[in-house]
Amino acid sequence: MNMKEYKEEIAIPEGVVAQLEGTLLHISKGKARISRLFTDPRLTLTVQGNSIVIEAKKVTRKEKMQIGTFVAHIKNMIKGIVHPYVYKLRVCSGHFPMNISITGKQFTVKNFIGEKVPRVMELREGVEVKIEGSDIIISSPDKELAGQTAGAIELLCRRPGFDPRIFQQGIYIIEKAGKPVV
Numbered sequence: 001m002n003m004k005e006y007k008e009e010i011a012i013p014e015g016v017v018a019q020l021e022g023t024l025l026h027i028s029k030g031k032a033r034i035s036r037l038f039t040d041p042r043l044t045l046t047v048q049g050n051s052i053v054i055e056a057k058k059v060t061r062k063e064k065m066q067i068g069t070f071v072a073h074i075k076n077m078i079k080g081i082v083h084p085y086v087y088k089l090r091v092c093s094g095h096f097p098m099n100i101s102i103t104g105k106q107f108t109v110k111n112f113i114g115e116k117v118p119r120v121m122e123l124r125e126g127v128e129v130k131i132e133g134s135d136i137i138i139s140s141p142d143k144e145l146a147g148q149t150a151g152a153i154e155l156l157c158r159r160p161g162f163d164p165r166i167f168q169q170g171i172y173i174i175e176k177a178g179k180p181v182v
Contacts, residue, residue, distance in 0.1 A: 006059035008067050010052045010074050016081055020047050025074070029081045032141045036073060040066055080141035087150035088175035089136040092168055098157075100131055100171075112157055113169055119156050124149060136171065143177065150176070 012018050019026045023039045038045050042063055044055045054070050056063040091098055099110035107129060109119040123129055127140040127149045136153065140146040150173050157170035164170070173181055 004059060006056045006064065006067065008054045008071055010054075010071060010078070012047075012050045012052065013078065013082060016078060018047050018052055020045060025052070025077075027074075027077045027081050032081050032084070034077045034081060034142050036077060038070055038073075040070075043067060043070065045070070076143045077141075080143055084139045084141045085143045085146040085177045086175070087138040087146050087173060087177060089138070089150060089153055089171050090174045091134045091136065091171050094169055096169070098169075098171075100136065102129055102131060107153060107156070109156060109171070113159075121152060121156050129153075135174075147176070 016027060016029045019028075023045065024035055024037050025045065026033060026035045028034070042056055042058075043066060046053045046055070052074055054067050056067060091100060093112075096111055096114045098112055099108075101108050101110070102123070105123045105125075107121045107123055112119055124145060126142055127138060127145050129149070130137045130139075138146050138150050138153075140149070154171055154173055158164075159167065159170075175181060
């Protein structure tokens with residue numbers, strides 16, 4: 001095994017600020033701010049000038065894999081701060097017209113397949129949800145938070161035991177972070 005130092009640098013774009021508090025990395029631009037914990041005793045994370053540096057003193061395959069994971073997370077954070085991640089969902093209702101609304105931090109689906117009791121979900125902090133006709137648009141600088149919210153809304157109208165190719169009423173993701181779902 002090759003045991004030598006390994007170093008990876010990530011450039012910080014103009015206008016983006018990175019701060020490190022112990023192992024907690026904060027990346028911000030204007031009002032938008034993302035924080036993530038990066039803990040690994042074998043790796044050191046530092047902010048030097050306009051770049052984030054990840055170092056390992058003795059590197060093996062495991063350390064290289066962990067550095068690659070950290071680099072991917074940091075790049076996603078920077079990309080989300082510059083251009084927020086946007087997920088689009090579409091409401092599909094054939095027989096029973098569904099009613100969707102947002103009140104405060106609650107997302108509500110009424111009259112799903114004629115149900116009398118509305119389905120309600122709490123929206124998490126840091127994600128913005130808009131309803132435009134039969135489309136739901138979710139945006140957040142945090143890729144994981146945007147994706148989890150889109151998935152939770154899709155699951156809100158899922159019925160176990162029903163084939164989605166036949167039973168097509170519900171809310172479905174049609175675009176993930178700018179890429180259409182096939």
